[in-house]
Amino acid sequence: MILFAVYAMGVWTLAWRYRRRWQGFAAIVAGIPPVLLSVRLDVWLVRVLFDEDAAFLYILGGAYAGLLVVIGLALFMQPRPTPGHACDGCGYDLRGLDHGVCPECGRGDERGASSPPAPHPAGSLPAALADARRARASNRFSAVTTAAPASAARPTPHHEGPPPASAP
Numbered sequence: 001m002i003l004f005a006v007y008a009m010g011v012w013t014l015a016w017r018y019r020r021r022w023q024g025f026a027a028i029v030a031g032i033p034p035v036l037l038s039v040r041l042d043v044w045l046v047r048v049l050f051d052e053d054a055a056f057l058y059i060l061g062g063a064y065a066g067l068l069v070v071i072g073l074a075l076f077m078q079p080r081p082t083p084g085h086a087c088d089g090c091g092y093d094l095r096g097l098d099h100g101v102c103p104e105c106g107r108g109d110e111r112g113a114s115s116p117p118a119p120h121p122a123g124s125l126p127a128a129l130a131d132a133r134r135a136r137a138s139n140r141f142s143a144v145t146t147a148a149p150a151s152a153a154r155p156t157p158h159h160e161g162p163p164p165a166s167a168p
């Protein structure tokens with residue numbers, strides 16, 4: 001029984017991996033004869049060894065073969081993701097996006113995975129955040145450079161003691 005399950009999983013795996021390709025269809029078609037042969041062999045063995053008619057094995061074998069074909073075709077008919085257009089993670093259509101990062105699951109496509117991360121394109125949120133950081137940094141820098149001469153030229157801002165009395 002385990003063998004039958006493993007066999008079916010093998011056929012279905014091929015049908016899925018080569019879905020919408022002739023190899024996938026060939027895997028399903030090629031998966032049928034071994035099932036029928038093994039059923040015939042089992043019936044023959046039962047007749048020889050136990051002298052019994054095991055015609056019910058044909059029904060079991062037929063049901064098994066039918067399941068194999070139906071599920072195999074269902075997997076085979078699943079759409080293939082167009083390379084470079086669909087997310088590897090969730091299949092989301094990435095066409096029209098200027099970056100390869102999926103907005104659904106955050107995963108990068110093959111381009112993003114094989115090459116170092118590209119600088120954020122202008123106009124994106126990360127780019128805006130980077131600009132803001134740069135702007136803050138340059139503001140701090142200019143404040144430090146302009147503070148020294150300004151404080152030297154200005155009188156001390158904190159005046160101790162009472163304000164000078166106005167003339168009577």
Ligand SMILES: [Zn+2]
Nearest residue numbers: 087090102105
């Ligand atoms: Zn995704």
